[in-house]
Amino acid sequence: MFKQKKQQELREICKSRGVSLTPQRQAVMRALAARRDHPTADQLYEDLCRQMPGMSRTTVYRVLETFEKLGLVRKVDSRASKAHYDADTxxxxxxxxxxxxxxxxxxxxxxxxxxxxxxxxxxxxxxxxxxxxxxxxxxxxxxxxx
Ligand SMILES: [Zn+2]
Ligand SMILES: [Zn+2]
CATH class of the missing domain: 3.30.1490.190 (Ferric-uptake regulator, C-terminal dimerisarion domain)
Structure with a gap:
């Protein structure tokens, strides 16, 4: 349910903000929405590189930054050096x-x-x-x- 809801939100926001809905962006959203443990970009990359061999670590970082700007994800204030991400905004x-x-x-x-x-x-x-x-x-x- 949550995963479908986030894909829907991604489609709508990309459309209204004129951002292209790339397979990479869809994959990152799918991977993040599937986890409720607030993963770091590196943890998501580990999940994604198995499913999408062409996916680079830099792409995952960049997609997450874009998502944060679009209000699709939140960066959790965790006091850790690495940012943790939450699809539940x-x-x-x-x-x-x-x-x-x-x-x-x-x-x-x-x-x-x-x-x-x-x-x-x-x-x-x-x-x-x-x-x-x-x-x-x-x-x-x-x-x-x-
Ligand atoms: Zn502990
Ligand atoms: Zn949370």
Whole structure:
């Protein structure tokens, strides 16, 4: 369901923004929407290079940047050097493990769901925000050398 919905969204946005709907873009979206673990561009490349032997790492990076600009994906603020991507662009909090770098959705979607003003008193315009909770996952707490 989610995968079909994202392909549909990709088609519509490409059409309305005058961006071409290439097989590479469709493949990257399919690979990202299939995973709910907020993969990095490298992880997606691993998935894709098996299915599409012509796909390069640079292409995956570039497609993801384009998707982010088009609002099709979100980059998760993970504190890690490598960006993690989320096909679910709805506002939801993330849990980030400081040891293994794992990024998971915090299922309690009420948490951190603030209604910020459009403008602050100082005239700063708010267009987006992200809630990231950092800590240690169960596995890392049990075995910190993991
Ligand atoms: Zn961990
Ligand atoms: Zn998420």
């Amino acid at each position: 709805t506002l939801h909090p993330h849990l980030v493990c400081l040891n293994c770098g794992k990024v998971v959705d915090y299922q309690d979607r009420e948490f951190g769901h603030l209604e910020p003003p459009v403008f602050t008193d100082d005239g700063f315009q708010i267009v987006d925000y992200a809630v990231t909770l950092v800590g240690f996952c169960r596995q890392c707490r049990q075995d910190p050398n993991n």
